[in-house]
Amino acid sequence: MSSIQIKDLTFVPYISEPELLNAIDSLAQKINADYKGRKILFVGILNGVFMFASDLMKRIDLECEISFVKLSSYDGTHSTERVKQLFGLTESIEGKHVIILEDIVDTGLTIEGLYNDLMKQNPASLDVCTLLFKPEKYTKTTPIRYFAKTIGHAFVVGYGLDYDGFGRNIPSIYKLKTKN
Numbered sequence: 732m733s734s735i736q737i738k739d740l741t742f743v744p745y746i747s748e749p750e751l752l753n754a755i756d757s758l759a760q761k762i763n764a765d766y767k768g769r770k771i772l773f774v775g776i777l778n779g780v781f782m783f784a785s786d787l788m789k790r791i792d793l794e795c796e797i798s799f800v801k802l803s804s805y806d807g808t809h810s811t812e813r814v815k816q817l818f819g820l821t822e823s824i825e826g827k828h829v830i831i832l833e834d835i836v837d838t839g840l841t842i843e844g845l846y847n848d849l850m851k852q853n854p855a856s857l858d859v860c861t862l863l864f865k866p867e868k869y870t871k872t873t874p875i876r877y878f879a880k881t882i883g884h885a886f887v888v889g890y891g892l893d894y895d896g897f898g899r900n901i902p903s904i905y906k907l908k909t910k911n
């Protein structure tokens with residue numbers, strides 16, 4: 732596989748589609764086991780999570796619902812340290828078993844904000860599930876119970892994740908090519 736160009740940046744292949752789907756299979760099996768006997772309300776964070784949410788949910792064999800919130804903290808390839816809530820949940824989550832779905836957890840700013848907001852609404856339980864997790868960049872204490880894969884410092888695109896709005900349609904994950 733070769734590199735791709737998105738706007739001014741070059742990206743190289745990083746995680747293949749079969750590797751992603753294998754990791755999502757294992758993640759779904761864990762959730763199916765852990766949540767047996769409970770109904771799940773997934774709360775997906777748009778835009779980046781749409782592909783992951785779809786592939787994960789197809790593998791859940793328990794009763795479940797899904798709803799979405801729209802948050803944004805990234806500008807280009809850098810976190811802005813501020814999270815904008817562009818739209819939120821319209822229904823009550825009180826007494827529900829909620830799993831937040833995120834595309835990637837980096838510093839943890841986004842997930843911490845939403846986790847604390849949802850906690851105030853008295854869910855029966857609350858967990859975080861992310862496709863990708865950057866443990867070396869994580870600065871928060873919100874528990875990241877479920878992740879499909881951990882990655883280092885790389886900025887990645889594809890499988891729902893974007894660079895400046897583009898690249899979401901790529902079926903696998905690419906990482907920013909480092910200059911050397």
Ligand code: 5GP
Pocket residue numbers: 776779804805810833834835836837838839840841842885886887888892893894
């Ligand atoms: P955090 O708030 O944890 O620093 O960043 C989380 C959000 O920033 C994610 O929801 C995602 O939208 C964006 N983000 C973080 N790292 C990356 C990355 O490597 N690639 C892309 N495309 N977005 C990222």
Ligand code: MG
Pocket residue numbers: 776777778779780833834835
């Ligand atoms: Mg996101």
